[in-house]
Amino acid sequence: GHTRFGAKTGGAMIILGSILITLSLFFSSSVILLLEALPKATVGVLLFFAGLELSVGTRVSSRTREDFVIIMVTAVIGLSHMGIGFIAGVLLQQLIERKLIKV
Numbered sequence: 001g002h003t004r005f006g007a008k009t010g011g012a013m014i015i016l017g018s019i020l021i022t023l024s025l026f027f028s029s030s031v032i033l034l035l036e037a038l039p040k041a042t043v044g045v046l047l048f049f050a051g052l053e054l055s056v057g058t059r060v061s062s063r064t065r066e067d068f069v070i071i072m073v074t075a076v077i078g079l080s081h082m083g084i085g086f087i088a089g090v091l092l093q094q095l096i097e098r099k100l101i102k103v
Contacts, residue, residue, distance in 0.1 A: 066096050069103045 007013070023031050035043075070093050078085025095101040 066103050070096070 070089055073092055074085050074089030077088045
């Protein structure tokens, strides 16, 4: 996602990480106030489009039917509870890998 917006080297991630750590350590209450000022619908739309950008990478990397099923199950369950979605994805991957489930 960062590369698509212009970050071409690993240094961009170091700069971003440094900024986020500094903000969280020294300005956390100010950042919380700033984030609370944003409408929840705006934050939701931003997160939705960030998720779409991240999903583009999965389209290229997963070429098998099993991978697609694991991604979809994790995403659908993750809509209601992220932790349960993660566990379901890991369990499904293990079941498919051990040939206990055929997709």
